[in-house]
Amino acid sequence: NTDLISTAGYDGITQHMNDGRKNCKEYEDFLKERAAIEERYGKDLLGLSRKKPCGQTELNTLKRALDVFKTQVESIGQSHIQLAQVLREEAKKMEDFREKQKFHRKKIELIMDAIHKNRNLQYKKTMEAKRLYEQRCRDKDEAEQAVHRSTNLVTPKQQEKLFVKLAQTKTALEDSDRVYQMNVAAVEKVREEWQSEHIKACEFFESQECERITYFRNALWLHVNQLSQECVKNDECYEEVRKSLETCSIEKDIECFVSIHKTGTLPPTPVTYENYYNSQKSAAPGRNQAPPAPGMGRRPRLPVPSGGPGDPEYSTVDGYSLIQHH
Structure with missing residues (x-):
């Protein structure tokens, strides 16, 4: 800005830096809230797996599949609780980064505040010296005009007073001129110092902003990677359930039931x-008892259900198969 004492540009930069810090704080709070959600979800899954019955009277292969299912649900719950802890750690890293930037920026802002105050004070003194200098110029001019107008119109004594006043105004003018020039030199020195520090501050702020954007971008990238990894872990748990379901056999489970309850x-x-x-x-x-009638003896054993190559397993529901047949 051509106005020496204007801080519009600097204020715009510092406001942007404060907005950046606020954005980091918002992301930090977002991670903390997400961590709380993940922790609640994980604990609810643990409670569901450990307390809620799920086919507890099933037998043999289906029972084993259900046990694997509940075990893996518990593993997923634990995984979400671990994810919550990871997210809290990431939020703490963002907080540390934000506070570190704030600490270093505060030192620069204190320097700039001091130099702005000194610049404005010196500028004010210079403008006051200029005003006084201009007033002394007008006083001298008026005294000279009074001397010229009074020629041959006043007594020698009055003439002498006018000359004394003119001399005094010239002396005051010289003093004010010297003070004014000194203040101009001083304000120029302050201006050069301010401009130098302003450039340094802008370069520092630019460096901080580059660092902040880079850190923020990487933090967000890492966050979505963590969520993707969590999905992979969950799918691995679900795959264990699918594998256990592949081993389920209708024939074996019915034979098991018959064996236990026959x-x-x-x-x-x-x-x-x-x-x-x-x-x-x-x-x-x-008297002898009559022998039993033919055909009234022991009946043959009931046939055991057997599954043919085309018979469905548990994995097939209404013709839709969740498991590949090998």
């Missing part, structure tokens, strides 16, 4: 009509 190898015999009187006769001494 009540015997013989079916119940038919209920026949028994005549009371005939049973009394059969109970008489010396």
